[in-house]
Amino acid sequence: MGQVPEDPPTATERATISDVARRARVSRQTVSNAVHNPQRLSLETLDRVQRAIDELGYRPQAAAQSLRHQRTGAIGFEIGTRGPRRANETLSPVLSSLAIAAVENQCHIVPFGSNTPTPMIDGYRAMWRSRLVDAFIIADTHHGDPRPEWLTRHGIPFVSFGRVWDDPTFTRWVDVDGAAGTAEAVHHLAGAGYHTVAFLGWPEGSVTGDDRRRGWARACEDAGVRRGPEGSSRQVLDDAMRAARGVVTALDPGSAVLCASDLLALAVHHVAVEERRRIGPDLGIVGFDGSFLAEMHHLSTVEQPFALIADKLLHLVRNALGGESPPVEGRLVIPSLIDRSSSSRLEPPTLS
Amino acid sequence: MGQVPEDPPTATERATISDVARRARVSRQTVSNAVHNPQRLSLETLDRVQRAIDELGYRPQAAAQSLRHQRTGAIGFEIGTRGPRRANETLSPVLSSLAIAAVENQCHIVPFGSNTPTPMIDGYRAMWRSRLVDAFIIADTHHGDPRPEWLTRHGIPFVSFGRVWDDPTFTRWVDVDGAAGTAEAVHHLAGAGYHTVAFLGWPEGSVTGDDRRRGWARACEDAGVRRGPEGSSRQVLDDAMRAARGVVTALDPGSAVLCASDLLALAVHHVAVEERRRIGPDLGIVGFDGSFLAEMHHLSTVEQPFALIADKLLHLVRNALGGESPPVEGRLVIPSLIDRSSSSRLEPPTLS
DNA sequence: TCTAGCGATTTGAACGTTCAAAAGACAGAC
DNA sequence: GTCTGTCTTTTGAACGTTCAAATCGCTAGA
Numbered sequence: 001m002g003q004v005p006e007d008p009p010t011a012t013e014r015a016t017i018s019d020v021a022r023r024a025r026v027s028r029q030t031v032s033n034a035v036h037n038p039q040r041l042s043l044e045t046l047d048r049v050q051r052a053i054d055e056l057g058y059r060p061q062a063a064a065q066s067l068r069h070q071r072t073g074a075i076g077f078e079i080g081t082r083g084p085r086r087a088n089e090t091l092s093p094v095l096s097s098l099a100i101a102a103v104e105n106q107c108h109i110v111p112f113g114s115n116t117p118t119p120m121i122d123g124y125r126a127m128w129r130s131r132l133v134d135a136f137i138i139a140d141t142h143h144g145d146p147r148p149e150w151l152t153r154h155g156i157p158f159v160s161f162g163r164v165w166d167d168p169t170f171t172r173w174v175d176v177d178g179a180a181g182t183a184e185a186v187h188h189l190a191g192a193g194y195h196t197v198a199f200l201g202w203p204e205g206s207v208t209g210d211d212r213r214r215g216w217a218r219a220c221e222d223a224g225v226r227r228g229p230e231g232s233s234r235q236v237l238d239d240a241m242r243a244a245r246g247v248v249t250a251l252d253p254g255s256a257v258l259c260a261s262d263l264l265a266l267a268v269h270h271v272a273v274e275e276r277r278r279i280g281p282d283l284g285i286v287g288f289d290g291s292f293l294a295e296m297h298h299l300s301t302v303e304q305p306f307a308l309i310a311d312k313l314l315h316l317v318r319n320a321l322g323g324e325s326p327p328v329e330g331r332l333v334i335p336s337l338i339d340r341s342s343s344s345r346l347e348p349p350t351l352s
Numbered sequence: 353m354g355q356v357p358e359d360p361p362t363a364t365e366r367a368t369i370s371d372v373a374r375r376a377r378v379s380r381q382t383v384s385n386a387v388h389n390p391q392r393l394s395l396e397t398l399d400r401v402q403r404a405i406d407e408l409g410y411r412p413q414a415a416a417q418s419l420r421h422q423r424t425g426a427i428g429f430e431i432g433t434r435g436p437r438r439a440n441e442t443l444s445p446v447l448s449s450l451a452i453a454a455v456e457n458q459c460h461i462v463p464f465g466s467n468t469p470t471p472m473i474d475g476y477r478a479m480w481r482s483r484l485v486d487a488f489i490i491a492d493t494h495h496g497d498p499r500p501e502w503l504t505r506h507g508i509p510f511v512s513f514g515r516v517w518d519d520p521t522f523t524r525w526v527d528v529d530g531a532a533g534t535a536e537a538v539h540h541l542a543g544a545g546y547h548t549v550a551f552l553g554w555p556e557g558s559v560t561g562d563d564r565r566r567g568w569a570r571a572c573e574d575a576g577v578r579r580g581p582e583g584s585s586r587q588v589l590d591d592a593m594r595a596a597r598g599v600v601t602a603l604d605p606g607s608a609v610l611c612a613s614d615l616l617a618l619a620v621h622h623v624a625v626e627e628r629r630r631i632g633p634d635l636g637i638v639g640f641d642g643s644f645l646a647e648m649h650h651l652s653t654v655e656q657p658f659a660l661i662a663d664k665l666l667h668l669v670r671n672a673l674g675g676e677s678p679p680v681e682g683r684l685v686i687p688s689l690i691d692r693s694s695s696s697r698l699e700p701p702t703l704s
Numbered sequence: 705t706c707t708a709g710c711g712a713t714t715t716g717a718a719c720g721t722t723c724a725a726a727a728g729a730c731a732g733a734c
Numbered sequence: 735g736t737c738t739g740t741c742t743t744t745t746g747a748a749c750g751t752t753c754a755a756a757t758c759g760c761t762a763g764a
Contacts, residue, residue: 014483016720027744032722042742059481063424064720066415067749074462079448092444096431099463103475108462108484110426111451115659123455129411131366132460237648263648273625293645296589296615307467368750379714384752394712416750419719 015056024052035060073107075317076133078123090289094139094161097310105314109137121150128156135317137161143207159316161309163330165207172320173330174312178208178288179215181302181335185258185286186219188300188337193345194256194284198228198247200268201260202235212260212288228255233264240267248272248283256284256343262294262301263287269297269342285342290335300343302335309333367408376404387412425459427669428485430475442641446491446513449662457666461489473502480508487669489513495559511668513661515682517559524672525682526664530560530640531567533654533687537610537638538571540652540689545697546608546636550580550599552620553612554587564612564640580607585616592619600624600635608636608695614646614653615639621649621694637694642687652695654687661685 021028026049033040034049041049052058066072077098079091098109110133112123124147127133135157138147143165151158152167160173182199189197199216202209213230220227229250233243244267247257259265265287269279277283279298287294290303312331319326373380378401385392386401393401404410418424429450431443450461462485464475476499479485487509490499495517503510504519512525534551541549551568554561565582572579581602585595596619599609611617617639621631629635631650639646642655664683671678 014481017722018720028720029722029745030743033743036722040742045742057481059478059483060722061419061720062482062484063415063418064749065722067413067419067719067751068721068723070749072415079451092447095444095447095463096465099431100465100467103464103466103478108464110460110462111447112455112460113448113452114455115452126411126455129366129409130414131411132414266648270625273622296618369752370750380750381715381752382713385713388752392712397712412752413750416719417752419721419749420751420753422719 014061015058017058017060020049020052020056020058023056024049031058032060070131071134071321072132074110074133075102075107075314076124076127076136077109077111078136078138079111079113091139093304093306094310097306098137098313101307101310101314105311105318107314107317121146124151124156128154134321135159137313137317141165157317157320159313159320161313163207171326171328171330172316174309174316175330175332176208176304176309177332177334178211179218180332181288181337182212182215182258182260183219183222184335184337185300185302185343186216186225187223188339189256189258189284189286189343190223190225192284192343194225194254196226196228196251196255197284198230198251198255198257199259200231200233200240200244200247200257200264203232209260216258228257233267235261235263237263237267237270240264241270244268244271248275248277251283253277253282254345256286258286260288262289262291262299265299265301265342266293266297269299280341280344281346284345286337288335290338294338294340298341300340301338303338304335305333366413367410369410369412372401372404372408372410375408376401383410384412423486423673424483426462426485427454427459427666428476428479428488429461429463430488430490431463431465443491445656445658446662449658450489450665453659453662453666457663457670459666459669473498476503476508480506486673487511489665489669493517509669509672511665511672513665515559523678523680523682524668526661526668527682527684528656528661529684529686530563531570532684533640533689534564534567534610534612535571535574536687536689537652537654537695538568538577539575540691541608541610541636541638541695542575542577544636544695546577546606548578548580548603548607549636550582550603550607550609551611552583552585552592552596552599552609552616555584561612568610580609585619587613587615589615589619589622592616593622596620596623600627600629603635605629605634606697608638610638612640614641614643614651617651617653617694618645618649621651632693632696633698636697638689640687642690646690646692650692650694652692653690655690656687657685 017028017031020031026045030041030045031049034046038046077095079095095111102108112127114123124136136151137159139161141160141162141164145166148164148167148170163173163175164170186197197220199213201213204210217227229247231243231247233239240263248268248271257268259268265285268285272279272283279285285299287299287301290301294301312333369380369383372383378397382393382397383401386398390398429447431447447463454460464479466475476488488503489511491513493512493514493516500516500519500522515525515527516522538549549572551565553565556562569579581599583595583599585591592615600620600623609620611620617637620637624631624635631637637651639651639653642653646653
């Protein structure tokens, strides 16, 4: 009964649409339709083609689709340029979440970076010129960031994790509502019985830091809890411990310190240990970022919902590529508190 | 003088090889040659084409090249499947380094992953079937890892960061010589004047852990330094602190603890603070991994040379894709000690 | 003058896919 | 028996690139 003349392609020589078409004795286009518009085929044909597809393990070749559609389905994401290791530390959960979210969104992430501090834009240009990506996701934006302007000027689609400060008309961003996060922490601490909540943050002028501080200040009013002293420090442990000492010594038992980062919270933790205060019962501590650091030290922390963020970012990319009009405003996502023993007055943690 | 009829393509509608060919009044092939085989063109033509290329900002479109060459230049890298956050913690510097090394190697990395614990192979299959990647880099290999066997069986090119334990004939791997790293640390500690070096590691049976322990044991002999007690703990801070207490209490001033990871070193650090020992002068500490954690706590640590590793991995990928025969044996890279105050007896660190 | 040879350039085809349009099959209406 | 419409399937072309082969122009040798 006329077996297919050609050998079925081996694992290394994967099947093409023509292989499937021959085997199912239909045209290439019909195979394409079976994959993308099955309702166009008669049930009989569809079944035959489907079987051939399964037998050969056929999947359309991405490069050919890219060429045809003038879309690669890839999204560029810059990592590791700024700072040595610090930057990656914060960017890596974003990248992981993006990579995972990408498979569900039929696209993929292409991370890129360079060692040299200067190039920056060069990487974007190279990727764009060779059409390796359809769009970019930028993160770690700041005042004076040259990227948004450059990308806009060249008509390159992009979305941002973090508001685009220099261009308020740009709304394709997702950001974490830091103020909501610290506010939640304050309310939780108040409910747990702490009478005072101090704040350890970064020097004024950092937008995220100021945001987190604002949430703390406002929530203290709302929750009817005393506002403890404020401290500020760079994101370095020694500095942070100095600042933490200043804050902690001024606090009596039943107070808590809310921190703008887990590193700062760790500093408070260290100082508390130094001063033989029981973490939790005597001194509450809440950090920010949901990092490994906090988990290891049983520190409560405000966790950024990276999976949600990634999902929203990819939706915005689709929005941009689809030529749809951008949302009327950027999207703030609410972080959530991970409640550990460092924010509970009830019982002393098992480790002294 | 006969201007080019078509408008130069806008930023969004990037130039194709035909655009360049028209503008330089040559054939498409000549443009291609100008890019890839400039020596084939007469100087005059080359100059003309080069100018057109520059003016239009032309770069060959990756998708078309992929289609033609049946090579995408992309390499898959799985992340974030195993464990919640821990795994990414160790994989992310690898990914960053790979992404950076990739641009120099004319290729790019496509990270992928999934939330569910099971699929594993599915991600590889999907990427391979659609020919999104030419090869894979796997990391975090372990005994009983199904991936090497599966990839080999399907004839899919791959290289590994970490020995492929189940298949000694497979040599396309790069791994860190943990024993060499701990040995260097021991020699450094001996030279710095510590008379005893203890070891805090993981429970026996982990290949990397045992490797690091071996280097310590052997080097203690060579360096003529007393071998302090051994402790072992899972990679969790509470556990580690328990184990660290056991080790530290048995040590007199002038001893040091060498740890299989920075987290374990951090535990020793905490215990030392608890017991009011001066870190460095009284008690030396050396960690392993070169993490942020160690940097923040001024802990000496053995750093993995990720940039080198990434470079070697990409070379192996080229080797595999080029159809060349694999190297006769796997490649061990030597990590190096970052010397901080925690391994110096000289002067007390500024923070108490 | 013819031809062989060489370097520079062009032509034609192909990589795998999908869009738009054409063609075929078949039913019901006139 | 022809026409119209609908549903299914096929045809032709194009996306941008590069390989292999063909062509062109020129010089040197017969």
